[in-house]
Amino acid sequence: MKDFQDLENQLKQTMRSRWQSKQPAAAFEAEVQAKLDARRAHKRLRHITGAFALSAVGFVAIILIFAMPRFNNVPLWFDKNLQHVVPAMDSTSNAFTAFECPTPFPTPLTRMPQPTAAPPLTLNPNKLLTPKPTRVKKTRAPRPTAAPTPTIEFLTSSGQWKIYQDPKYGYAFEYPDNWSVQSSYQIIGIGQPLAGSFVSIWNYSSRRAPVRNPPEALGIHVQFYPAFCTYETLEQALSYGEPIAPLIPDIRPPSPLVPHAPVGGYPAWQHIAYPLYKNANEQLEVVVPRGKWLYRFRADPANSEQMDVFNHLLDSFTTP
C-alpha cells in the first residue's frame, strides 16, 4: 500500500476527471436574473399581503372595541339561553365597579302602566292562602341509640332590629335581631353565574336549622344583580335567572309590574313572582332598578308577620 500522499493525489485526479470539464449552460445568467426577479416580486407580494392582513385584523379589532363599548375591560359570558351577552362574574373582586351603562336603565318600561294609572295590585287569595297539603310520611320507631333530631325553633320578631350591611356592595337594611341572615355571592341563573349577592333572612336561628330552607320558614330575600340595563325591558331582566319556573308544570306566570312606593329613595315596582323553591308559595316581589344594578326583595304575602318585617326592611333600606 502506498502512503496517504498517493491516495490524496489519486483523489484529486479522480474528481477532476469527473467534474472539471463540465460547464454551466449558456442561459445560466439569464435564469439567475429571472429567479432573482421572481423571488423579489414574491417578497414584495408577501409584504403587501402581510400588511393587508395586519390592517384587516386591526380594523376588526377597532370595530369590536367600538361595537361593544359597554363591555370594555370586562370579560364576557355568552348566555346561550337568552342569546344575550352579560358581563361575567369576577369572584375575587367587584369587576363591575368599572362598568357603566351607556344609557339609564330602561324604566319606566314602555309596556308598563304609568304610576298614575296603575291598577291596584290584585292577589289571588285562593291561590296564595291555600295551605299546602301536608305530606304524611311513614315514620319508623326511633332507635334507642339514635341521637335526637334537632328541631327548628321558629322565632317571632322581638321588635328589636339589627342592621345588615352587605360587606361587598354596601347596601343595608334592618331585620329582627333574633332572626338569622344567610348571604351568598354565588348566584346561579339558568345560563351563567352572575355577579351580585343573595341575602336571606330567616325566622330561626342559624344554629338551629338542620335542613336548608325548611318549608315552615319565613324567608325574605334580597337579590342584587348587575347590568340589567342590557335588557330591553324590566320583565326580561326579571325573567333571567328563574331556576324554579321550568320545574313547575302549571305555574302561573308573574303578574304585570305595578308601581310600588319608593324604596331607599328610588322608584320601585312590584308584582307576584314565581316561588323561589319548589312547593313554596308565590312571592310578592318588589324590584328597584338603580343604575346598573337591580335590587329584588321577595316575601310571602300570605304571612302577615313576614310582611311586617318585609315592610320594615324596605323602609330601612339604604344604598351606598
Place this chain on the structure above:
Amino acid sequence: MKYADSMHLVRACRAGDRLAVETFVRAYKLPLYQLALSMLDDPQEAEEAAQDALVIALDKLDSFRGEAQLKTWLYAIALNVCRGRLRKRKTRERVARIWNAINSLRAAAPEPPHEIATRTEQSALLWNAIQNLSDVEREVIVLRYYHELDTAELTRILGVSERTIRTRVQAALDSLRATLEEEGNEI
C-alpha cells in the same frame, strides 16, 4: 474593470445596479457550479443549485459584512443549498426503493453514460469508495482535494473547528483506505 474589488461589487449590487448583478453572477457561477456538481454529482441539479445559491446570495447581500471572503460566504450558501437537495434526493430514493420493493418490479436501472466511462478508468473503485462515504466525510474530502480549500477556509465554510476538520479528513481517508482494501485493491 468597472468594479475594483469584491466589496465594490457587493455595494453596487446592493444599490440595484443590474450590470453589477450580471458581473457578480458571471464571476461566481463557475466556482459555485463546480461546488454544486461535486456535491450533487448531477449536472442538471448542480446548475439549479448554483442558480439558487446565487439568487439567495444576491437577495441576502445586506447580511454580508465582509468579515470573510465573498467566495467563502458564497460557498457556505451553496453548501447549504446542496445539503437541502441531498436530503430531498435521499427521501425520494427511499420512497422509490420502498415502492419498488412493494411492487417487486425493481429492475436494474440503466447506468448513465458517465458511469460506464468511469468504470473503464483506473479510478473507478476509488470513485465508488468516495460515493460510499458519509455526507460529512464526502463533503470535506471534495472541498479539500477537489476545490483545494485549506483548513481555515473549511472552518469558515463548514462552521466547525480546525480540529474537527482535521479529524473528519483523517476519518474520511481511513474509510476510503479500508473500503479499497476490502475490494482487494491497493493504491
